[in-house]
Amino acid sequence: MHNYCKTIGALAAASALVAGNANAEVEYELHTGYTSSYLFRGVELGDDLVEVGVDAAAEWNGLSISGGVWAAAFDQDGTSNDIDSEVDLYTEVGKDFGFATASVGYIYYWNLDNTNGGTDDQEVYFSLSRDLGFATASLTYFWDIIENDGGNEGYSELALSRAFELNQCLTLNVGGNLGYLIEGGDFTALTTKVSLDWGFAEHAKLSPFAAYSIALGESTGSLWNSTENEFVAGSLLSVGF
Template identity: 30%
Template sequence: MRFATLGLTAATAMSFSTSTIAEVDVSASAGVASSYLFRGKDLGNGNGAIFGDITGTVGGAYASVWASSGDANGSEYDLIAGYALDAGPVSLNAGVVNYVYPSISGSDSFGDLSEVFVEVGFEMVTFSYWDNVAGDTDYEYYSLSAELGAFSAVLGYSDVEDDATYDNEDYSLDYTHLDITYAYNDNLSFTVSKIVDFEKDLNANNELSSDDYDALSTANQTAYDSLSFIDDDLLFVVSYSMPIK
């Protein structure tokens, strides 16, 4: 998902075309990062990550597979499909992404974490909206990003609310993060990230046993981890990626 300031956008996956077959453009890339930074949080608990993707596009439509070793829960791969277009200075991108964690024994179904997203860009500024449409946890994510030369910034807001509850406990979590990235070149980038504000609301009896935790859906495990610990320390990430030709 997404190192440095990146969410899942068509542009990130379609930057390098390796072949064209019957008007289908195929691109791929691979890279490494010093940690798995996603929406202001280090999902790898300080461990580095290896990642890669492959994307096929026909006109504005695209489908992509993104995979990484860096999540604390084990391996991860994401399935993405969407449509992107440009209309003068305005860019539009909409689609769906499914996050899959094959190494989680407690995952109860494929598609436990699925988001729909819409991105609208104007010149150097982009607004993004992401909404989880599967699993028990209801969450939304908003971001406003901007680019200026080699620098880019993302201000993101995550809103998690669980009405289905785990262990009969309602919970909610809101946090805001700021990421600033310097792209040394097309391959190497440096990012600093900070959670600048957060608020969580848990009932008192929120501790789960290991068996109860394993029985949670993937979405609820992720939400529980987020609520149990918020790291608002300054994060620094070095990322290197390159096209596969």
């Protein structure tokens, strides 16, 4: 259940959409990393997350188009050497209206092995974002298409982020988000994250990070009813071209 079989429809769709525009360029990014725990919207899903992914993005007729795939392996129960795995496929289309940028996206959660009970899931999300000067703010609503027992109960998220350029090679990123269950009428978690982007090469960067999530959920029957405060740390290596 990330934010993102290596030949995916999302990348093919992005390339096809921009093929008719000679001025459009598709930008790609490869990334891999490690995180001490798999933390998803304030819920700890396992330990020792190892991830790899690829993203593509382009502009076409005033629209921003992106897509990608994210694959991960981790220890779901934290007590054995059994490795669980997950692959997420996602795509998004956005447009800048001046006062705000509106986006709509789709995520397919492919849960391999017995991850999340072996049940796949799908979400469509709608988002509004705006640069406020002191920070960039966004509000996103995630609609669970499948609505299985692990459904998100109308999950929404309010986020703030800001980047500080320390020098030509280093950028400090700080941010936080607050989750809310619309149908359950309950907050889920407040998560803050700090990362440092080190551009050690022209198109490559190493990004160590740390995040802390404060559990807020109390809705009976939801994923967040039994969550606890969580701290995670890790690092991400990304290469763009």
